[in-house]
Amino acid sequence: MTSxxxxxxxxxxxxxxVDPAAQVADAGFVPVQTRSERPHSFDPSDFGAPTGREVxxxxxxxxxxxxxxxxxxxxxxxxxxxxxxxxxxxxxLGIGTAPRGEFFRAEDVTAAVAWQGAAEAMHIRIPREEExxxxxxxxxxxxxxxxxxxxxxxxxxxxxxxxxxxxQHRGAAQYAQNVEIIARAGSRLTVVSLQQxxxxxxxxxxxxARVDADxxxxxxxxxxxxxxxxxxxxxxxxxxxxxxxxxxxxxxDSGQHLESQVYLHHKGAHTKGDVLYKGALQGEGAxxxxxxxxxxxxxxTGTDSYEANRNLVLTEGAxxxxxxxxxxETGDILGAGHASATGRFDDEQLFYLQARGITEExxxxxxxxxxxxxIVQRLGxxxxxxxxxxxxxxxxxxxxxx
Numbered sequence: 001m002t003s004x005x006x007x008x009x010x011x012x013x014x015x016x017x018v019d020p021a022a023q024v025a026d027a028g029f030v031p032v033q034t035r036s037e038r039p040h041s042f043d044p045s046d047f048g049a050p051t052g053r054e055v056x057x058x059x060x061x062x063x064x065x066x067x068x069x070x071x072x073x074x075x076x077x078x079x080x081x082x083x084x085x086x087x088x089x090x091x092x093l094g095i096g097t098a099p100r101g102e103f104f105r106a107e108d109v110t111a112a113v114a115w116q117g118a119a120e121a122m123h124i125r126i127p128r129e130e131e132x133x134x135x136x137x138x139x140x141x142x143x144x145x146x147x148x149x150x151x152x153x154x155x156x157x158x159x160x161x162x163x164x165x166x167x168q169h170r171g172a173a174q175y176a177q178n179v180e181i182i183a184r185a186g187s188r189l190t191v192v193s194l195q196q197x198x199x200x201x202x203x204x205x206x207x208x209a210r211v212d213a214d215x216x217x218x219x220x221x222x223x224x225x226x227x228x229x230x231x232x233x234x235x236x237x238x239x240x241x242x243x244x245x246x247x248x249x250x251x252x253d254s255g256q257h258l259e260s261q262v263y264l265h266h267k268g269a270h271t272k273g274d275v276l277y278k279g280a281l282q283g284e285g286a287x288x289x290x291x292x293x294x295x296x297x298x299x300x301t302g303t304d305s306y307e308a309n310r311n312l313v314l315t316e317g318a319x320x321x322x323x324x325x326x327x328x329e330t331g332d333i334l335g336a337g338h339a340s341a342t343g344r345f346d347d348e349q350l351f352y353l354q355a356r357g358i359t360e361e362x363x364x365x366x367x368x369x370x371x372x373x374x375i376v377q378r379l380g381x382x383x384x385x386x387x388x389x390x391x392x393x394x395x396x397x398x399x400x401x402x
Contacts, residue, residue, distance in 0.1 A: 034293075034295075034327065035263045035293040035295070035325075036263075036265065036295050036327075038056070038107050039107070040105040040106055040107045041106060041112060042106050042112055042115050042116065043112060043116075044069070044070065044071065044109050044112040044113045044116060046112070047108060047109035047112060048109070049062075049066070049069045049109065050062045050069070050108075050109065056107075056108060056261065057108075059259065059289040059291070059321050060228075060230060060257070060259060060289070061228060061257055064202060064227065064228045064257070065110070065202060065204055065228060065230070067148060067174045067202065068109075068110045068113060068148075068174060068175075068176045068202065068204050069109050069110070069113065070113065071113050071116055071117040071150060072113075072117050072148035072149060072150050072174075072176075073148070074147075074148065075117055075118075075119075075148065075149055075150055076143065076147060076148075076149065077142060077143055077144075077147035077148045077149030077173035077174060077175060078140050078141060078142050078143060078147075078149040078151070078171075078173050078175060079140075079141045079143065080122065080138060080139070080140060080141070081138070081139040081141060082137070082138060082139075083136075083137030083138070083139065084134045084135065084136060084137055085124075085132065085134065085135070085136030085137065085163075085165075088124055088125060088126060088132065088136055088163070089122065089123065089124055089125075090123040090124070090125040091123065092120035092121060092122060092123060093120065093121040093123050093152075093154055094119065094120055094121075095115070095116075095119070099123075099154060099156055099180075099182055100121045100123075100152065100154050100180065101180075102180075102182060102210075103180060103182060103208060103209070103210040103236070104152075104178060104180040104206075104208045105208070106178070106206065107206070107234075108206070110176045110204040110206070110230075111176075111178055111206035113150060113176050114150045114151060114152055114176040114177055114178045114206070115152060115178060116150070117150025117151075117176065118150050118151050118152035118178070121151075121152035121153060121154050121180075122138070122151070122152075122153045122154065123154045123156065124136060124138070124153070124154065124155045124156065124165055125156045125158070126156065126157040126158055126161040126162075126163040126187070126189070127158055127161060128158040128159050128160060128161060129158075129159070129160045129161060130158075130161050130162075130163075131161065131162040131163075132161075132162065132163040132164070135164040135165070135166050135192075135381055135384075136163060136164065136165045136166065137166050137168065138153075138165070138166070138167050138168070139168045139169075139170060140167060140168065140169045140170070140175070141170055141171050142169070142170065142171030142172040142173030142175065142197065142198070142201055143171065143172075143173060144171075144172055144173065145172040145173065145174065145198070145200035145201060145202075146174075147173050147174065148173070148174045148175075148176075149173050149174070149175050149176070150176045150177075151175070151176070151177045151178065152177075152178040152179075152180065153167070153177070153178070153179045153180070154180045154181075154182070155179065155180070155181045155182070155189070155191060156181075156182045156184070157182070157183050157184060157187035157188075157189040157215075158184050158187065159184045159185050159186055159187060160185070160186040160187060161184075161187045161188075161189075162187065162188040162189070163188075163189060163190070164189075164190040164191075164192070164380075164381065165189070165190070165191050165192070166192045166194060166381070166384065167179070167191070167192065167193045167194065168194045168196065169193075169194065169195050169196060169197055169201075169203060169225075169226075170196050170197065170198075170225075171197065171198060171201070172197060172198040172199075172200050172201040173201055173202075173203075174201075174202050175201070175202065175203045175204070175205075176204050176205075177203065177204070177205040177206075178205070178206050178207075178208070179191070179193070179205060179206070179207040179208070180208055180209075181207065181208070181209035181210070181217065181219075182209070182210055182212075183209065183210070183211045183212060183215040183216070183217045183242075184212050184215060185212045185213045185214060185215055185239060186213070186214045186215055187212075187215045187216075188215070188216045189215070189216070189217050189218070190217075190218040190219075190220075190379075190380070191207075191209075191217070191218070191219050191220070192220040192222065192379065192381075192384070193205070193207065193220065193221050193222070193231055194220075194222045194384075195221075195222065195223040195224065195225055195226050195229050195231070195258075196224055196225045196391075197225035197226035197227075197229065198225060198226075199225070199226070199227055199255075199256075200227050201225065201226040201227060201229075202226070202227055202228045202229075203226050203228070203229045203230070203231070204228075204230045205230070205231045205232065206232055206234070207219070207221075207231065207232065207233040207234065208233075208234045208235075209233070209234070209235045209236065209244075210235075210236050210238050211235065211236065211237050211238060211239065211242040211243070211244055212238055212239040212242060213238075213239030213240050213241055213242060213268065214239065214240070214241040214242065215239065215242050215243075216242070216243040216244075216245075217235065217242075217243070217244050217245070218245045218247070218378075219233055219235060219244070219245070219246050219247070220247050220248065220249075220375075220378075220379065221233060221247075221248040221249075221250075221260050221277075222248070222249045222250070222375075222388065223248075223249070223250040223251075223258045223260075224250070224251050224391055224395065226256065226258070227255065227256060227257070228256075228257045228259075229256075229257070229258050229259065230257075230259040230260075230261075231259075231260055232259075232260060232261040232262070232263075233246055233260065233262050233263070234263040234265075235263070235264050235265070235273075236265045236267055237264070237265065237266050237267055237268055237271040237272075237273060237300075238267050238268055239268045240268045240269045240270055240271070241268070241269075241270050241271070242268055242271050242272075243271065243272040243273070244264060244271075244272075244273045244274075245273075245274045245378075246262055246264060246273070246274070246275045246276075246277075247275075247276055247277070247375050247378055248260055248262070248276070248277030248278070248279075248290070248375070249277070249278055249279070249372060249375040249376065249388075250277075250278075250279040250280070250288055251279070251280045251281075251282075251372070251391075251392065251395045252279065252280070252281045252282075252283075252286040252287060252288045252318065253282060253283045253286055253395065253398070253399075254282075254283025254284050254285055254286055254317075255283070255284075255285045255286070256283075256285075256286055256287070257287045257288075257289070258279070258287070258288045258289070259288070259289035259290075260277060260289070260290055260291075261289075261290075261291040261293075262275055262277070262290070262291065262292045262293065262307070263293045263294075263295070264292075264293070264294045264295070264305070264307065265294075265295045265297065266294070266295065266296045266297060266300035266303045266305055267297050267299065267300060268299070268300060269299060269300060269301045269302055269303075270301070270302040270303070271300055271302075271303050271304075271305075272303070272304045272305070273294065273303075273304070273305040273306070273307075274305075274306055274307075275292055275294065275306070275307035275308065276307075276308050276309075276310075276374075276375070277290050277292070277308075277309045277310075278309075278310045278311070278312075278371065278372055278374065278375050279309075279310075279311045279312070279320060280311070280312045280313075280314060280368055280371070280372060280395075281311065281312070281313050281314060281315075281318035281319070281320055282314040282315045282318060282395075282399040283315060283317065283318060283399070284315075284316075284317035284318075285317060285318075286315075286317070286318040286319070287318070287319050287320075287321075288311060288319075288320045288321070289320075289321045290309045290311075290320075290321070290322050290323070290340075291321075291323045291325070292307045292309060292323070292324045292325065292338065292340075293325045293326075293327075294307050294325070294326045294327070294336070294338065295327045295329070296326075296327065296328045296329060296330060296333060296336060297329050297330070298329045298330050299330070300329075300330060300333070301330055301332040301333065302332065302333065302334055303330075303333040303334060303336065304333070304334040304335050304336075305333075305335070305336045305337075306335070306336065306337050306338070306339075307324055307326070307337075307338045307339075308324070308338065308339040308340065308341075309322045309324060309339075309340045309341075310340075310341050310342075310371070311341070311342040311343075312343070312344070312345070312367075312368065312371055313342065313343065313344050314344075314345075314364075314368070314399060315399070320342045322340040322341075322342055323340070324338035324339065324340045325338070326338045345364060345367060346367070349363075349367055350363050350364065350367065353366060353367075364396075365393075365396050368392070368396055369389070369392060369393075369396075372392055373389065373392075376388045376389060376392075
């Protein structure tokens with residue numbers, strides 16, 4: 001398979017292969033386990049259709065995503081509604097038009113499909129030294145589960161600017177999406193991807209971000225709706241003094257599959273990273289997947305990094321897969337660690353609350369709200385925080401009535 005270093009304007013030829021996360025050598029079948037070593041290409045045919053045996057697909061229900069393994073014949077599955085901040089949407093970017101492809105590299109078939117299928121990319125551009133007070137809101141409206149759409153979105157914060165961009169997904173569609181994020185030197189950027197799809201929606205997204213010197217990126221993946229939602233963030237702290245905060249929140253119901261494969265690459269010196277994803281699950285067949293990879297490169301001296309995933313399983317029949325990974329290629333760091341925990345209600349917490357006259361149902365509600373609201377409160381967007389807390393309450397009520 002050919003790895004691309006520049007965005008191609010036309011399909012290219014490559015050696016045929018089946019598994020994009022593995023190579024066949026004379027010594028036998030050698031899987032690529034390290035995230036940083038995965039090959040990449042903008043041509044979907046280089047990847048082929050996943051079978052579910054590949055390292056980056058083995059926890060995913062590939063049959064339910066199969067419509068996204070080839071470009072859409074008609075790219076009309078979603079519409080885009082711009083709320084506050086419409087003035088920051090620049091001219092669309094064709095393939096080969098900078099900054100599209102400045103950092104983004106497709107590392108699986110759905111990302112390559114979205115790249116080829118999106119003839120024009122939406123470009124959200126924050127001017128140099130401008131601070132945008134209100135969140136820039138882009139609502140992605142699905143037009144029905146029978147419709148397909150491919151998309152590439154570029155979010156660019158120029159030097160010393162500050163902004164928050166919210167991508168809100170509603171309705172239903174079969175949606176392959178790339179989000180390319182560039183936080184230039186000294187900028188402060190928050191990007192929120194909010195999945196509130198209908199139950200029959202399928203959404204596969206690759207978010208890739210580069211954070212330059214002294215810039216800060218806060219990135220949120222919040223998934224409540226959708227039949228299958230797979231949002232995979234890849235953040236490179238490229239510049240000295242850059243910071244990345246990657247947060248996630250999910251609530252999986254019966255039959256839902258909510259997944260994030262998170263990659264944080266400390267490349268520059270004196271970078272800081274914090275990864276925290278939390279999830280709740282209830283109902284038969286509810287499934288969440290979190291795979292966290294942190295790489296501290298050889299030049300990332302003075303790094304401070306930590307990643308964690310916490311899951312609360314509320315009922316029988318739900319399953320959470322959680323896999324943290326950490327690679328360190330320099331000994332000169334401030335600190336690094338990772339953690340993962342999946343469990344049921346804490347009986348001691350419930351006993352404590354019930355001993356003070358609180359009913360078991362209300363005690364469970366308080367425990368779940370306390371567990372998940374930690375992520376909600378990090379948003380810093382009061383209206384959205386209120387909306388998400390109400391969504392959690394609705395999920396709890398639905399679970400109690402099941």
